[in-house]
Amino acid sequence: QVQLQESGPGLVKPSETLSLTCAVSGYSISSGYYWGWIRQPPGKGLEWIGSIYHSGGPSYNPSLKNRVTISVDTSKNQFSLRLSSVTAADTAVYYCVRSRFVDYWGQGTLVTVSS
């Protein structure tokens, strides 16, 4: 059974960098699929942040492109998100996901941007 689990700080200060990691079990990232991040502000809809293929470069949402970095560590079977210069508008539940049509989701982690 494929499982994804997000980890990282739940509180980040404005202007700092949000960093999250997604640990994957039950499937080897290097075997295929896109791996990505989606977020959902409280009470709002879903926003795709970006995705990376196991052996290729990332694709990012242009609205976040200058601030976001997604990377893969196949040796640890995990991938990561970094979002710089955060503001209150970045407060959301962040999900790590598999594939462009998402068949597996992490449970989600709430990240609050506040001083």
Place this chain on the structure above:
Amino acid sequence: EIVLTQSPATLSLSPGERATLSCRASQSVTNYLAWYQQKPGQAPRLLIYDASNRATGIPARFSGSGSGTDFTLTISSLEPEDFAVYYCQQRSNWPLTFGGGTKVEIK
């Protein structure tokens, strides 16, 4: 960027009734469209992919149709557990985009 517009925003129905949800794309996505269901406090769940294919374990009362720019999710007879928010999503072009959602609520 492809904009997906879902209608209606809210659908008020009773258990046993048929639900018809719409998703319209700002340009053709061929059949690269999916539907998700989300319940409060949970991650979304994939229902339909490639416009009309049910994901693993999804009941037959859920069906998807459409191509190009107009798509429909139909729930043939609402069960109590079907009251939730539904999102469409396209993977035809980067960036991947979602519709704003349709809430199916109990009348």
